[in-house]
Structure formats: structure tokens, C-alpha cells
Amino acid sequence: MHRGIWGEDPELLLTNSTHGAIRVARLKELGVPSFTIYRRCGPDGSWQRLLPGVVSLHNGPPSQDQLVAASLLYTGPDAVVTGATACRAHGLRNIAASGQVQLLTPHGRKMRSTEFVVVERTHRLPKPVYRSGFPMAPVSRAVLDTARHMTELRPARALMSECVQRGMVTLEELSVELARGSNRGSAVPRRVLGELTPGSESIAEIDAEHLWRRSGLPVALWNKKLIDQEGRLIAKPDAWFDEVGLAWEIDSRAFHLGPEGYAKTLARNARYAAAGILVLQTLPSRLREEPERVLAELRAAYRAAAARPRPTVAAID
Numbered sequence: 001m002h003r004g005i006w007g008e009d010p011e012l013l014l015t016n017s018t019h020g021a022i023r024v025a026r027l028k029e030l031g032v033p034s035f036t037i038y039r040r041c042g043p044d045g046s047w048q049r050l051l052p053g054v055v056s057l058h059n060g061p062p063s064q065d066q067l068v069a070a071s072l073l074y075t076g077p078d079a080v081v082t083g084a085t086a087c088r089a090h091g092l093r094n095i096a097a098s099g100q101v102q103l104l105t106p107h108g109r110k111m112r113s114t115e116f117v118v119v120e121r122t123h124r125l126p127k128p129v130y131r132s133g134f135p136m137a138p139v140s141r142a143v144l145d146t147a148r149h150m151t152e153l154r155p156a157r158a159l160m161s162e163c164v165q166r167g168m169v170t171l172e173e174l175s176v177e178l179a180r181g182s183n184r185g186s187a188v189p190r191r192v193l194g195e196l197t198p199g200s201e202s203i204a205e206i207d208a209e210h211l212w213r214r215s216g217l218p219v220a221l222w223n224k225k226l227i228d229q230e231g232r233l234i235a236k237p238d239a240w241f242d243e244v245g246l247a248w249e250i251d252s253r254a255f256h257l258g259p260e261g262y263a264k265t266l267a268r269n270a271r272y273a274a275a276g277i278l279v280l281q282t283l284p285s286r287l288r289e290e291p292e293r294v295l296a297e298l299r300a301a302y303r304a305a306a307a308r309p310r311p312t313v314a315a316i317d
Contacts, residue, residue: 013057018069020057022048025207051115064097068134071117080104080128080135083118083149086142087159089131091167094158095146102145104137120145124180135179139168140177147192148185153291157206161196171196204250205238208212211287217293217302218243225316226277234271240315246305247272247279248298250287274312278304 016026027037040047041055048059050070056062062070064085072079083102087095102118104125105111111119128135136142145161148158163169171193178189195206205222220241226234237247251265272279280301286294291314 003168013117017057017065018073020066021054021062021066021070021073022057023073024053024055043230044304048082051117059279064133065134067116072116072134074103074117075103075111075119076109078106078109078125079139080126082120082126082137082145082148083141085145086131086136087139089134089136090129090139090142092143092159092162092166092168094138094155094162097195139163141172144171144174144177144189147189147272148181150188152190153188156192157195160192160271161206164196180210194230207284207287208238208248208282211291211295212239212298213293213297217241217299220248221315224317226275226313226314228275229312234277234313235268241302241305243293243310244302244305244316245277245308245313246302247277249281250284251281275313277313279307290303 011130012024013027013032014020016022016030018034028034029202037047037055039045041049046059048056048062050056050212051074054070054073056066065217068081068085072081080103081089081101082104083100084095084098085101087277088097100116100118102120103124104120106125107123109121111121113119126137126141130136135286137145140163147160150156150218154198159252162176164171164174174189174196176195209220209222214311218241222239223236224240225236226240226247228234236302238250238282239248240246241248261292269279278301282294
């Protein structure tokens with residue numbers, strides 16, 4: 001049977017695809033007959049249908065890149081990937097793969113969500129940032145588009161605090177993006193932004209602040225710099241109990257350790273010791289998994305600090 005040029009050049013179809021995904025219309029332009037496409041996408045075929053009008057040139061489980069490519073082929077030009085897929089493409093860790101690809105399209109384009117593709121028409125189509133060749137929404141838009149679909153505070157806190165903590169966006173940028181967008185689904189991200197004050201920028205610190213409120217201990221100062229009598233910087237603890245000179249550090253491995261993090265932590269603790277400051281170090285996971293034990297440790301540390309002469313240090317902004 002005559003198969004045309006596409007049959008004589010096995011690489012022709014792949015080179016005209018995106019990660020192995022290709023439009024049916026493009027296959028026909030390359031001379032592949034409709035009945036061949038139908039047969040190859042059948043139960044025993046070597047291809048598979050991914051979306052209406054889009055097929056994969058293999059029959060194995062599609063990769064994430066192939067799902068994104070198929071989604072963009074389905075929606076057409078000018079579409080921008082947003083949501084969890086874009087967040088992960090930007091390197092954010094506090095977001096699980098959802099199995100869906102969320103896309104922004106111009107408001108005038110009549111497209112429907114289907115299967116794993118979630119289409120959102122918008123009057124504010126962002127200028128894309130390209131990751132692995134795909135057009136992605138900027139971090140602030142991707143994060144808030146994700147948070148708008150969340151119904152619980154914790155995952156939204158984790159995601160929004162991570163992008164701020166890692167310097168990908170500022171709180172101001174998130175606030176501006178949220179204000180410009182629709183009010184639909186904005187309740188959770190608005191509440192999280194209210195919590196993410198400049199002095200409490202990580203999910204762990206927010207958890208710690210909630211736990212402190214239950215402790216019955218005097219006021220804590222959050223993210224203040226400590227200096228000695230000569231004005232030299234000692235450290236910037238997550239929480240500081242000024243009356244007794246107790247520092248509370250929420251030492252998150254993900255955020256505070258790194259290639260040089262261990263050495264920096266040792267140097268910080270040495271400065272605390274030299275200044276006579278008692279330090280309580282807590283893993284972020286224990287704030288959620290062992291809150292009562294952490295509370296007991298915090299109260300005990302406070303009593304121990306109160307029993308010692310207060311170190312001659314000052315807390316400043």
C-alpha cells in the first residue's frame with residue numbers, strides 16, 4: 001500500500017510534532033489519510049488520541065511535557081500555561097502535580113475545557129515567560145491562579161510563602177496581581193496575603209506564630225535583628241522574647257539549608273553562644289506533627305532563659 005512521503009521518512013511526523021504530540025489537521029497536511037489516523041489511534045494502534053484533534057505518536061503514558069504540548073495544540077496560538085503546571089515549571093516545590101493543565105486564552109476565543117485541559121478565558125492575558133520552550137504565566141500570576149482554586153489555607157500558605165521566601169516575587173507584586181484579577185476565588189489568597197506580613201514570610205513562621213499564641217507566653221518579636229553592645233549583628237531569629245533573651249529559630253531544611261547552609265547555621269549558633277543567648281531550634285514539620293511537645297519545649301526554654309541573666313543585646317528592625 002502506498003503510504004506517501006510520511007511513510008518513506010519515519011522522522012517526518014516526529015519533526016513536525018511537539019514532544020510527539022501533533023494535530024490531526026497537520027497529519028493530514030503531511031499526507032496521512034484519515035482512516036490511517038483512526039486505525040493507529042485504535043485499541044491496538046501505535047498512536048493514541050490525547051485531546052480532540054490532537055494525537056500522540058506513541059501509545060505509552062504521556063509525559064508531562066507531552067500533556068502541555070497537546071494542551072497548547074488544542075487551544076491554539078496565544079494560549080499561556082498557568083496554575084500548578086506553570087508553578088512547577090518555575091521551580092516551586094510546594095505544589096503537587098494535579099494531572100490537569102490550566103491554560104489562559106484570549107477572552108474572545110471560544111474554547112472549552114475538556115479532559116485534562118482547564119481553559120480560562122481572560123481579558124488580562126499575561127506576557128509569557130518561556131520554560132522548556134513552553135509559554136508560562138509569570139510567577140505571580142501562576143501562583144495566584146493556583147491559589148484561587150484552593151479551598152484550604154495551608155496549601156495556599158505553603159505555595160505563596162515559598163515564592164516570596166525564595167525571592168521569586170514580592171508581597172507587593174502578589175497584592176497587585178490579586179487586586180487586578182477577578183474576585184472569584186480570591187478569599188483564600190487574600191487571607192494568606194494578610195498573614196504574610198513582611199515579618200512573617202514563610203509557612204513555618206506562620207505556624208510558629210499560631211503556636212506561640214496558644215503558649216500563654218509574653219509578646220514575641222518576629223524577624224528582628226539582634227545586635228550586641230558594639231552594634232554588631234548577631235542574628236535575625238524567627239522569634240525573639242525580649243524580656244528574657246530567648247531566640248526561637250524555625251530551622252527549615254528546605255529554605256535555610258543549602259550548599260553552604262550548614263556552615264552558616266553553625267556560625268550563627270556560635271554568635272548566639274558568644275552573646276549568651278539561649279536558642280530553641282525547631283523543625284518546621286514538628287510545628288504541625290508535634291504541636292503540644294513543641295509548646296512544652298518553648299515554655300521550658302522560656303523558663304530557662306528567665307532563670308539566667310538577660311544578655312546585653314538589643315532587637316532592631
